[in-house]
Amino acid sequence: MTVLPKFAVERWTRASAVSGGVAVAVVAALAVLPLIGGDNLVDKLTTLFVYVILAAMWNALAGYAGLVSVGQQAFFGVGAYFAIRCSVAGVPPYPALIAGALIATAVAVPLSYFMLLLRGGEFSIGMWVLAEAIHLLVNLDPLIQGETGTSMIALNAYAHETRLAANYWLALAGMVGLLGAIFVLLRSPFGASVQAIRDDEEAAASIGVSVQRAKRTMFVLAAFGCALAGVLWLATSVTFQPKTNFGVQWTAYMILMALVGGLGTFEGPILGAVLFFLVQDQFAETGVAYMAGLGTVAILFALFAPRGIWGEIEKRWNLRLLPVGYFLRPTGPPKPDRRSK
Amino acid sequence: MTSEAVAILEGAGLSKSFGALTVLDNVDFTLRSDEAVGIVGPNGAGKTTLLTVLSGGLRSTGGVVRFRGADVTAVGAAERSRLGLVKTHQVPRPFSGMTAFENVYVAATAAGGLNGRGAHAACVEALELCNMLHVANRRAETLGLLDRKRLELARALATSPSVVLLDEIGGGLTDEETVQLVETIREMRRRGMAIVWIEHIVHVLLQVVERLVCMVSGRVIADGDPKAVMADPVVVEAYLGSGAT
Ligand SMILES: Nc1ncnc2c1ncn2[C@@H]1O[C@H](COP(=O)(O)OP(=O)(O)O)[C@@H](O)[C@H]1O
Ligand SMILES: [Mg+2]
Numbered sequence: 001m002t003v004l005p006k007f008a009v010e011r012w013t014r015a016s017a018v019s020g021g022v023a024v025a026v027v028a029a030l031a032v033l034p035l036i037g038g039d040n041l042v043d044k045l046t047t048l049f050v051y052v053i054l055a056a057m058w059n060a061l062a063g064y065a066g067l068v069s070v071g072q073q074a075f076f077g078v079g080a081y082f083a084i085r086c087s088v089a090g091v092p093p094y095p096a097l098i099a100g101a102l103i104a105t106a107v108a109v110p111l112s113y114f115m116l117l118l119r120g121g122e123f124s125i126g127m128w129v130l131a132e133a134i135h136l137l138v139n140l141d142p143l144i145q146g147e148t149g150t151s152m153i154a155l156n157a158y159a160h161e162t163r164l165a166a167n168y169w170l171a172l173a174g175m176v177g178l179l180g181a182i183f184v185l186l187r188s189p190f191g192a193s194v195q196a197i198r199d200d201e202e203a204a205a206s207i208g209v210s211v212q213r214a215k216r217t218m219f220v221l222a223a224f225g226c227a228l229a230g231v232l233w234l235a236t237s238v239t240f241q242p243k244t245n246f247g248v249q250w251t252a253y254m255i256l257m258a259l260v261g262g263l264g265t266f267e268g269p270i271l272g273a274v275l276f277f278l279v280q281d282q283f284a285e286t287g288v289a290y291m292a293g294l295g296t297v298a299i300l301f302a303l304f305a306p307r308g309i310w311g312e313i314e315k316r317w318n319l320r321l322l323p324v325g326y327f328l329r330p331t332g333p334p335k336p337d338r339r340s341k
Numbered sequence: 342m343t344s345e346a347v348a349i350l351e352g353a354g355l356s357k358s359f360g361a362l363t364v365l366d367n368v369d370f371t372l373r374s375d376e377a378v379g380i381v382g383p384n385g386a387g388k389t390t391l392l393t394v395l396s397g398g399l400r401s402t403g404g405v406v407r408f409r410g411a412d413v414t415a416v417g418a419a420e421r422s423r424l425g426l427v428k429t430h431q432v433p434r435p436f437s438g439m440t441a442f443e444n445v446y447v448a449a450t451a452a453g454g455l456n457g458r459g460a461h462a463a464c465v466e467a468l469e470l471c472n473m474l475h476v477a478n479r480r481a482e483t484l485g486l487l488d489r490k491r492l493e494l495a496r497a498l499a500t501s502p503s504v505v506l507l508d509e510i511g512g513g514l515t516d517e518e519t520v521q522l523v524e525t526i527r528e529m530r531r532r533g534m535a536i537v538w539i540e541h542i543v544h545v546l547l548q549v550v551e552r553l554v555c556m557v558s559g560r561v562i563a564d565g566d567p568k569a570v571m572a573d574p575v576v577v578e579a580y581l582g583s584g585a586t
Binding site for chain 1: 396398417418419422423427428430434435436437438439440442443444446447448450451452453456460461464465474477478481496497499500
């Protein structure tokens with residue numbers, strides 16, 4: 001908190017201090033879970049962590065930077081592809097997974113220069129076209145055997161429980177690391193600039209924001225997050241099928257989770273991912289009716305509650321658990337110094 | 342400020358066309374570092390376009406822009422604002438999803454190069470100067486037109502500028518609000534900012550500026566002492582006499 005002559009700039013509330021503490025405790029509990037919990041729970045939570053990563057990445061892109069991408073499956077898929085390539089080249093499985101995500105991120109850097117020449121709807125569609133193009137390119141690799149796909153066989157060298165626990169910890173670390181990175185980024189001046197770009201790009205430029213550089217940063221960050229989610233998915237499923245790993249449904253899920261949870265709020269996508277995970281777990285299907293149902297829910301939220309469930313909660317209870325914004329509070333006449341007591 | 346009266350901002354031979362439409366036709370414009378200049382002219386005269394070319398929001402079709410003696414013709418708006426040259430928008434362009442304070446904070450950090458406590462203080466100061474501390478925590482989308490215009494000015498001030506280009510920030514104000522605005526702009530001058538102000542309400546403009554430029558159809562038709570410009574038969578004919586188009 002910064003104290004100015006008559007004002008204090010508040011960046012934490014009492015509620016946020018408590019929830020910060022709770023978050024740390026939850027992460028600590030999650031970290032030791034594989035040592036005590038059942039395999040089934042560990043496996044399921046790994047999936048949840050992947051969902052949280054995806055939702056948070058789409059929210060960072062669309063909700064904060066205004067970059068509405070419908071092609072994030074490009075990085076989800078290509079990360080897994082490069083992981084398999086590394087594995088085939090002799091890199092041990094887990095380093096290969098991480099390398100896959102990093103190579104996908106490296107690919108995203110030059111792509112960002114081109115893709116971000118597009119704006120608004122052109123960018124959205126352009127990203128889908130990009131994802132399809134990358135999908136087709138990957139299919140050209142004989143290793144992938146077209147749509148038949150392949151497997152990351154090296155993962156089978158580990159005992160089942162070992163692999164489950166390793167996946168879980170990698171997913172947990174990835175989720176916590178990425179959420180933490182986004183949180184720090186959004187609370188920094190850079191985060192404010194990014195939101196300004198979202199609301200009015202030219203106006204942001206007119207007061208000093210380096211628009212393209214900020215967008216590229218967010219683009220590459222989201223590419224890394226989605227690629228990490230993609231290799232984690234590969235680690236749990238072992239198989240790689242281009243149609244699945246490059247499926248547009250991944251982006252549909254991201255949009256759904258972010259929209260329902262609360263686009264443009266930090267907490268919302270986490271909530272959205274948990275809800276989506278519970279629904280997936282209940283219905284465990286991917287039929288047309290199910291997808292149509294999810295799509296309807298997303299549209300209803302976009303129309304009637306554009307800031308999602310968390311946005312409504314924030315509004316109703318004026319609750320800010322993990323605030324990234326600024327609150328200017330009059331401090332009134334100077335109070336006696338408490339320390340002097 | 343009584344610094345040496347050098348040209349801080351200079352446009353030489355500026356032209357701008359949109360397709361077949363010539364909006365700026367070989368305009369020369371000079372602003373001294375201690376000056377406040379008003380620009381008047383009928384709608385569509387090219388006033389906004391001139392300021393936008395000077396601030397870097399648009400590239401001119403021909404001519405050169407110099408700021409502090411350096412050629413900035415190829416420098417973008419973001420970089421120019423960091424150098425100390427900033428413009429407000431005729432139609433306010435707030436960051437609607439952010440609070441008024443956060444709007445100003447972007448300017449203080451991105452263009453002003455401030456951070457932490459220094460940035461917070463600059464934001465409070467800019468908001469205070471624009472009489473909008475009471476709406477600091479409101480999301481900009483909930484602000485009315487008056488506060489949106491004030492926010493344009495507050496954002497510009499938070500960049501720590503040496504030249505501020507104002508585009509019709511005084512339109513539609515009540516007398517009391519106008520008095521406040523004039524006081525704010527006088528305070529900006531006291532702090533050493535050079536000012537260019539486009540405004541239709543000439544009597545308000547004349548309270549602040551010591552030089553007046555009149556534009557018609559992309560050309561400067563008069564430039565000099567405000568009273569003399571307003572009395573110039575050419576100005577009377579083109580602007581006042583024939584009425585605004
Ligand atoms: N981006 C643009 N594209 C096409 N025409 C424009 C654009 N901006 C301004 N104009 C035209 O240029 C002329 C001058 O506009 P402007 O500079 O806004 O005038 P003023 O501010 O003096 O009213 C007008 O005829 C306007 O329609
Ligand atoms: Mg105008």
